[in-house]
Amino acid sequence: MFRRILAVAAAVALTYVIVPPPRGDRIIRVYGDLRTAEHVAVIVPGTDTTAATFDGGRVRPYITPGGGARAVLAEARVLEPGARLAVVAWLGYDSPATVSLETVTVESAAKGAAELRRYVTETLRGRRVSLLCHSYGSVVCAKAAPGSGVAGIAVFGSPGLDVSSAAELGGAPLWVGSGSRDWMRDVPKLRLGPLGFGPDPADPAFGARLFATGAAGHSDYLKPGGESLRNLTLIALGRAGEVSRG
Template identity: 35%
Template sequence: MSAELHGALALAGAADREAAARLGELTTAAVSGWVSIPPAWRPSPGAGPAEVGRWWAGLTPAERRWLIGHEPARVGRLDGVPVTARDQANRLLLAGRREELAARRRRLLAPLPPGPAELARVARLAQVEAALHGLDALGRRLAAPQAPRAYLLGLDPAGDGRVVMALGNPDRAGAVLTYVPGMTADLADAPGELGRAARVLDRCAALGPGEETAAVLWLDYDAPDFLPEAARSRQAEDAGPALHRFQEGLRASHEGPPARQTVLGHSYGSVVVGMTARDHGLSADALVFVGSPGVGVEHAGELRMLPGQVWASTAPDDVIRLARPPEELARRAVLAATPLGPAAAALGGHELWFGRDPSDPGFGGRRFPSGRYGHTGYWEPGNPALDGMAQIVLGR
């Protein structure tokens, strides 16, 4: 118990020092009379996160203050800039982002004559109000004093809305989880998705007391809203460059020895993670797929990861097991009318909609167990999958 208490006190002390440093950085100019000055140059739009990190490290405190105060939109989304600076910049933008959503809501409040246009307006108004509710919930979490501290690393209310938020400081943690949610995830759902990341973080704290961990909700892509969209890979492929850069940015801005980085994809989010690893590579020490309809490859070796660092779990009652290609569904339909039907259903199949089932032994990954909690229950208390995810994040 004394070791656990010592570890908890050490983490609390580090958080207090960081909070004091952040407050000092924001208030030094006002207290001491220092001025902020614009930097002489900025990295090109195509600069990689490592180059961005070197540029930021070479700036003076006055130049950094100027950039955060005058160009928060640039700083807030620049992979390779330290998490604390991105958070400061995005918090400056938060009220304006909310006003964008509120303005959309005001425009939608004007009723239209009865008909399809009015039905569409009502549906869109409900979506915007839900997004506002979600954004307000995120704002309350950002303002909350409880540990772990929340960091806002990206926010865009356009369309369905996008957000990147961390619990705990990824630049300082020894283990970092990036969680990519799946179909229908948007700004309205973000508080619930952040709660899933928080549950993994809680289990990490219980299983590894004294080990500093952080979890990031990465919802910086246009997740499919309907099944016809989710049956295509376009949105996953479009997300690849941004997820690749984000992970590279975590490496570039991390303090001290490299963290153990784990990227976890749920449902369509696993397609995003798999195709990003396949097409661009992912700066990660482990990949985790839960409730996956396939990840775009036939074997774990195609994901550019070290052997033994690709993990998967699919609950026995997860409906994603039915996400099979048309030819497989047709074969099963034919077999269902024969005496072989029950046996074929029991044997299942290897192929899912986006390739071989990553939880199948032939995929070449490693499996961890899940209870019978359906497609969205991997984070339920008592589900062994939750401890499995936490153990992978911790490198156990």
């Protein structure tokens, strides 16, 4: 196992030289009426998110931050017509390339966390905020959570949170989803020096609440009609008691 990890790390380091991470794209887009919203869900995407992949796509638009935000808003209108919910698709950090050394280290996440915490505490002050965090975006959310005052955090397809337990996230309830078809389930959850993000947040010992996701793949958590989307929307609406458990 140790040799395998070293081999993967070496391959990633080599590829990092060839494929540098994207830089410079910053998009924060609101879906719904932020002025009247009581609840705000902030979607924080993972790797390979740029202006070109932020929204759109005719086949699976829900895999993009913008398409996912629209899916949550549409689901909320079904679950609670008249709900005062706004959804923010937040790309306020340098999303690393999937095949790069940055995707297995915390540097990009730590820088993004400072921006996310500022956005939540200043722009969204006075509203009930939930963070919906996909893949590497879950590391950003975990680092932003302490001191942010968010009402809840939901992570899905997470590689780890760079903490040892949910208790280290500042007191906000932590929800974790891990789809049965998500390849991230097969990625070892550990820390080797500066590489990796520690234990699996879906492990019962971590102390999180598990929500049901069905047979979701890594990019399917916000797919319309899915159990995962329904549960994430209920979390955003503050209806935790109705969330189906994983």
